[in-house]
Amino acid sequence: MGVKSALTIAGTDPSGGAGIQADLKTFQEREVYGMSVITSVVAQNTLGVEQVEHLPISFIEKQFDSVWNDIKPNAVKTGMIATIDMMELIAEKLKGSNVPYIIDPVMVAKSGHSLMEEESRSVIRNMLIPLSTVVTPNVPEAEFLVGFSINTQEDAEKAAKVIVEQLGAGAVVVKGGHLEGDAKDVLYDGREFTYFTSERLNTHHTHGTGCTFSAVITAELAKGRSVKQAVKTGKAYITDAIRYSLELGNGNGPTNQWGYRLQGLPNQEG
Numbered sequence: 001m002g003v004k005s006a007l008t009i010a011g012t013d014p015s016g017g018a019g020i021q022a023d024l025k026t027f028q029e030r031e032v033y034g035m036s037v038i039t040s041v042v043a044q045n046t047l048g049v050e051q052v053e054h055l056p057i058s059f060i061e062k063q064f065d066s067v068w069n070d071i072k073p074n075a076v077k078t079g080m081i082a083t084i085d086m087m088e089l090i091a092e093k094l095k096g097s098n099v100p101y102i103i104d105p106v107m108v109a110k111s112g113h114s115l116m117e118e119e120s121r122s123v124i125r126n127m128l129i130p131l132s133t134v135v136t137p138n139v140p141e142a143e144f145l146v147g148f149s150i151n152t153q154e155d156a157e158k159a160a161k162v163i164v165e166q167l168g169a170g171a172v173v174v175k176g177g178h179l180e181g182d183a184k185d186v187l188y189d190g191r192e193f194t195y196f197t198s199e200r201l202n203t204h205h206t207h208g209t210g211c212t213f214s215a216v217i218t219a220e221l222a223k224g225r226s227v228k229q230a231v232k233t234g235k236a237y238i239t240d241a242i243r244y245s246l247e248l249g250n251g252n253g254p255t256n257q258w259g260y261r262l263q264g265l266p267n268q269e270g
């Protein structure tokens with residue numbers, strides 16, 4: 001049938017808005033067969049994170065091998081990978097594979113709770129980013145990766161260049177959700193900058209936006225789209241997911257995974 005598949009390696013959100021749950025919903029909406037390897041189980045909801053339990057590294061490896069040796073994915077993404085052990089395992093598994101690899105370098109939840117151990121942060125930079133096809137940091141994550149602060153579009157461009165040219169990412173999208181003004185994301189692929197801009201929607205229902213955005217990019221790369229096409233679709237999809245958010249929960253609510261259908265983005269648009 002020629003269906004494409006995508007694998008997410010990440011933590012959970014039992015309230016369904018972020019992490020593995022958001023990724024699988026997104027893969028499904030993009031008509032890609034979704035699979036998952038769970039790194040950490042997180043008790044969280046729209047109000048914040050209550051508790052995090054990391055799975056044993058040998059068991060994460062077993063999950064990975066179960067998928068990889070049976071239904072090898074057409075693209076892989078990582079989200080929450082909290083410890084150095086997990087990063088080493090993923091690097092070992094993905095090194096030398098030609099499957100597109102998308103990193104959402106999740107460090108801190110919107111609620112402020114750390115989702116990555118402090119000492120792991122430089123390991124994601126040094127060990128995993130060189131293996132990536134695309135990295136999708138938000139502004140605080142990009143600041144950590146490059147070591148300077150980002151306040152303007154020029155700063156975001158400068159950071160994007162460092163992440164590709166010095167840290168070795170295949171491409172990077174520095175997301176503008178945390179800056180002021182329009183929500184402007186900049187893609188740098190080592191050759192040129194491309195901007196993807198939407199109006200800033202006045203809402204606090206943005207739980208899981210980064211997860212969903214990078215999951216669309218993963219799904220589109222699984223289908224063989226170019227990085228630029230994938231990010232274009234990701235931007236259109238996340239904008240509608242925020243615009244039509246579902247008003248669920250008592251805190252920062254989840255986005256609407258089928259919001260794009262209300263706006264008319266064709267499901268298979270490049």
Ligand SMILES: Nc1ncnc2c1ncn2[C@@H]1O[C@H](COP(=O)(O)OP(=O)(O)O)[C@@H](O)[C@H]1O
Pocket residue numbers: 137138139175176177178183184185198199200201202203206208209210211213235238239242
């Ligand atoms: N209020 C908003 N209005 C429109 N787009 C937004 C808004 N907040 C975030 N976005 C978009 O959502 C995507 C995720 O960005 P961001 O929220 O910065 O990521 P993260 O969830 O990793 O912090 C980006 O494409 C960004 O431009």
Ligand SMILES: Cc1ncc(COP(=O)(O)O)c(N)n1
Pocket residue numbers: 010011012013018019020042044079080106108109110111115206207208209210211
């Ligand atoms: C398991 C997991 N992964 C990622 C996020 C980040 O999502 P956000 O920063 O949009 O709340 C999260 N809250 N939980």
